[in-house]
Amino acid sequence: MSEETAKRLNRRRFIALTGGALTAAAILAACGDNTPTSGTVATTAATNATTAASAATTAAGAATTAATTAASATTAAANVAPNGIKLVLLNQSRGQAAALEALAKTYLAQTGVEVTINTAGPTDYLQKLQASSQSGDMPDMYSALAKYNDMAPYYKAGWAMNLQPEMDKGWSKNFSSSVLKQITWKEGNPQGLQPGIYGAPWEINTYAVLGNPTIFKKAGLDLSTPPATMPEFIDQLKKINNSKSAPFLLASSNTALFIQHYVSNFLTDDEISQTFGGKLPWKSDAWRNALQLIVDLRDAGAIANNALPTGSSDNATGEKEFFNVQDLATYYDSAVSISVAKTTAPDFTTFISFPLPKAGNGKLEPRSVGGFGRGMAINPKGKHPDEALKFIKWMTDPAQEKQMFDTVPLLPANPNALDTSKLSPQVTGFSSLVDKTQVISNPLKAQVNEAMQKGIQSLVLKEKSVDQVLDDLEAAQRS
Amino acid sequence: MASTPIAGKAKPRSFASKPRHRRRGLEAYLFLLPALVLIGVFTLIPFVQGIVLSFQSWDGVSTDTPFVGLDNYLRVFQDNIFWSSMLNAVIFGAVGLVIGGAVSLGMAMAVNKAKRFSAFFRTVYYVPGVFSVVVVGMMFSWLLDPRIGILNRFLGAIGLDALQHNWLNEPDTAVWAVAAVFVWYHWGFGFLLFLAGLQDIPKEYYEAAELDGASPWARFRYITWPDLAPVTTIVSILTLLGGLKIFGTVLVLTNGGPGYHTEVPTLRIYKEAFQFHRYGSAAAMSVIFGLGLVALSLFQLWISRRSNA
Numbered sequence: 001m002s003e004e005t006a007k008r009l010n011r012r013r014f015i016a017l018t019g020g021a022l023t024a025a026a027i028l029a030a031c032g033d034n035t036p037t038s039g040t041v042a043t044t045a046a047t048n049a050t051t052a053a054s055a056a057t058t059a060a061g062a063a064t065t066a067a068t069t070a071a072s073a074t075t076a077a078a079n080v081a082p083n084g085i086k087l088v089l090l091n092q093s094r095g096q097a098a099a100l101e102a103l104a105k106t107y108l109a110q111t112g113v114e115v116t117i118n119t120a121g122p123t124d125y126l127q128k129l130q131a132s133s134q135s136g137d138m139p140d141m142y143s144a145l146a147k148y149n150d151m152a153p154y155y156k157a158g159w160a161m162n163l164q165p166e167m168d169k170g171w172s173k174n175f176s177s178s179v180l181k182q183i184t185w186k187e188g189n190p191q192g193l194q195p196g197i198y199g200a201p202w203e204i205n206t207y208a209v210l211g212n213p214t215i216f217k218k219a220g221l222d223l224s225t226p227p228a229t230m231p232e233f234i235d236q237l238k239k240i241n242n243s244k245s246a247p248f249l250l251a252s253s254n255t256a257l258f259i260q261h262y263v264s265n266f267l268t269d270d271e272i273s274q275t276f277g278g279k280l281p282w283k284s285d286a287w288r289n290a291l292q293l294i295v296d297l298r299d300a301g302a303i304a305n306n307a308l309p310t311g312s313s314d315n316a317t318g319e320k321e322f323f324n325v326q327d328l329a330t331y332y333d334s335a336v337s338i339s340v341a342k343t344t345a346p347d348f349t350t351f352i353s354f355p356l357p358k359a360g361n362g363k364l365e366p367r368s369v370g371g372f373g374r375g376m377a378i379n380p381k382g383k384h385p386d387e388a389l390k391f392i393k394w395m396t397d398p399a400q401e402k403q404m405f406d407t408v409p410l411l412p413a414n415p416n417a418l419d420t421s422k423l424s425p426q427v428t429g430f431s432s433l434v435d436k437t438q439v440i441s442n443p444l445k446a447q448v449n450e451a452m453q454k455g456i457q458s459l460v461l462k463e464k465s466v467d468q469v470l471d472d473l474e475a476a477q478r479s
Numbered sequence: 480m481a482s483t484p485i486a487g488k489a490k491p492r493s494f495a496s497k498p499r500h501r502r503r504g505l506e507a508y509l510f511l512l513p514a515l516v517l518i519g520v521f522t523l524i525p526f527v528q529g530i531v532l533s534f535q536s537w538d539g540v541s542t543d544t545p546f547v548g549l550d551n552y553l554r555v556f557q558d559n560i561f562w563s564s565m566l567n568a569v570i571f572g573a574v575g576l577v578i579g580g581a582v583s584l585g586m587a588m589a590v591n592k593a594k595r596f597s598a599f600f601r602t603v604y605y606v607p608g609v610f611s612v613v614v615v616g617m618m619f620s621w622l623l624d625p626r627i628g629i630l631n632r633f634l635g636a637i638g639l640d641a642l643q644h645n646w647l648n649e650p651d652t653a654v655w656a657v658a659a660v661f662v663w664y665h666w667g668f669g670f671l672l673f674l675a676g677l678q679d680i681p682k683e684y685y686e687a688a689e690l691d692g693a694s695p696w697a698r699f700r701y702i703t704w705p706d707l708a709p710v711t712t713i714v715s716i717l718t719l720l721g722g723l724k725i726f727g728t729v730l731v732l733t734n735g736g737p738g739y740h741t742e743v744p745t746l747r748i749y750k751e752a753f754q755f756h757r758y759g760s761a762a763a764m765s766v767i768f769g770l771g772l773v774a775l776s777l778f779q780l781w782i783s784r785r786s787n788a
Contacts (some may be wrong), residue, residue, distance in 0.1 A: 088641075130540065153538045153540035155542065157540045157541050159540075252734070253541055305626065305645045307645045307648035308648070308737075309648070310647065310735075310736030311647070311731055311732050311736075312731050313616075313617065317624075325627055327626060428705070446755045453736075454738050455737050457737045458737075460737075461649075461738065463650070463738060
């Protein structure tokens with residue numbers, strides 16, 4: 001074969017590859033959303049095409065791959081569920097993935113509707129959700145997180161069905177009244193959302209104190225009766241510090257929740273909501289008292305290492321010290337931590353949970369932050385919104401909630417699924433707060449949350465006074 | 480004229496080669512096309528979109544992106560935290576440039592001189608750069624833990640309790656602890672480039688210098704350093720930019736804390752966009768920060784060219 005022939009063949013090969021690339025690009029574009037509504041979708045299609053072109057040019061078997069993909073698609077199509085309806089659920093929680101998949105199988109067997117669980121994991125979830133919304137390719141259902149600020153833009157953009165009418169028709173029996181209040185967006189909310197309910201929760205999350213009785217015992221203390229008031233608690237933490245053990249810790253990312261929890265000794269839920277909505281000032285005695293707790297804990301030597309863990313995995317750091325290293329006497333955390341303990345330290349079963357002690361000078365009974373945890377939102381623009389609604393309703397029924405929370409040690413949102421007689425001492429502190437949670441209609445602004453975290457770190461480091469932190473909160477509220 | 484037949488022969492050859500030249504040129508462009516399209520779609524278009532976005536208000540989800548003029552830039556100019564984070568970026572850039580560069584060069588010179596196991600050392604020194612930043616962050620948050628971390632335990636074991644610190648959570652040590660992790664994580668890149676540069680310097684230069692009685696310092700000053708100048712320029716620009724753009728290491732180790740002591744512009748931009756849902760302001764910050772990086776790079780190139788002239 002002459003050199004010229006070889007060159008010609010190479011050119012032919014190049015043309016063949018380019019043709020393959022264009023075919024693959026066309027297939028990919030066809031596989032995408034067939035109702036492009038914005039320029040973003042067009043850009044995404046272009047991106048897909050470019051990626052495919054590049055892949056085909058560099059990898060000689062692109063056309064073959066496209067054919068293989070088409071073949072496997074045909075194979076998959078042969079395994080359709082009995083009634084052919086397929087739903088996709090984008091799930092945030094890795095811990096709940098197995099339980100969700102098991103429930104999806106049961107649902108398929110019962111109804112013939114196939115539900116595919118795509119688990120993104122907590123780190124990637126919001127990025128994947130954002131990418132889906134921008135490409136106009138939102139799943140039929142997706143995790144509705146308790147963090148309002150993260151979810152509000154999706155609800156506002158019309159990616160969530162208003163569940164209020166269904167609740168009014170009787171679905172509300174699957175939720176406690178306090179949870180229903182928490183998930184309801186009221187008229188005049190700061191996010192500007194239409195009043196309604198945009199996510200159905202299936203777990204409840206409360207915040208409490210985890211305690212290690214062994215470390216208490218070393219300091220001559222008995223944790224079988226947890227401290228009832230904050231002065232008593234601080235006194236015990238002082239003794240623990242004197243016994244050369246690490247007394248107390250909370251993650252920087254949980255500091256705003258900790259202060260919100262404690263300020264409920266001085267403010268009603270409505271007053272807290274109004275502060276979050278910018279209608280009441282941060283610079284008040286109630287918030288001053290709440291932040292003073294950090295100063296009191298610091299001055300008592302109660303904060304382990306005189307600093308709060310920072311970094312993107314700050315809560316994991318604290319949980320590791322409490323559950324795995326077991327050198328921390330107390331740790332403020334959410335009910336979700338119980339599943340972390342079961343997974344990472346299954347042999348550590350001696351710890352207990354107890355409510356955050358009430359303030360010595362408090363005027364009200366303290367209420368936990370949290371309330372509803374994760375749940376599901378339904379995409380009204382999906383192919384089968386009614387079927388998605390049926391599935392979510394089925395998921396919040398007691399039988400499914402029980403099955404779910406037998407696998408995942410969390411607190412179910414459906415009160416009929418919570419069997420208090422079966423609860424372990426590790427869970428009782430959290431479960432005792434299920435009916436004592438705050439109902440806050442205005443979410444804390446992300447900027448204020450950041451200012452609170454940084455301000456509390458500054459308090460612990462003695463870099464700022466309580467009033468300076470309150471000034472920062474006011475400024476962040478106005479930003 | 481004797482030249483006529485030659486010219487006569489050359490003419491048809493030139494006539495025949497022109498289309499081939501054109502075809503080859505076309506082939507070259509066709510091969511470049513995918514790369515150009517990728518750069519256009521993934522770099523140039525987002526770059527322009529970023530600049531446009533800096534004049535708009537967008538929450539990251541909504542299709543509504545109203546034009547807000549210079550509002551985003553005004554907000555950024557009033558953001559003291561953003562500007563103070565610039566100082567931290569300069570510290571990380573300077574540490575990466577000076578200490579990171581010096582460590583990389585020192586290691587490269589040592590390995591270049593090693594008669595045995597040089598392949599082993601090349602691999603070992605480059606390994607840190609292979610790890611994911613999350614793995615590195617988690618690893619060092621363990622190593623630097625105040626109670627159970629190896630560093631404090633080691634200091635305690637040798638009687639240096641006074642030197643124990645809460646490395647990542649004390650304002651005086653946090654920046655330097657993160658900078659040390661950054662240098663460790665990135666030294667392999669500079670090391671490899673310096674090593675390649677050192678291996679390109681002819682050995683005869685050193686032999687001649689030794690015969691002339693040049694000291695080790697003189698050999699470094701008059702042979703190694705000038706011959707490494709092009710590599711040093713590249714390494715220093717890339718290390719400086721890497722230090723200024725530090726993100727993952729800070730996010731995982733301290734998230735900008737304690738307080739704002741380790742906050743850096745990239746982290747601030749990330750929070751502005753993905754936590755505060757103010758993509759317009761984040762784009763404005765990116766434009767300002769990007770311009771700063773370009774200006775610094777140009778300045779450093781100018782310095783390098785002047786000193787090499």
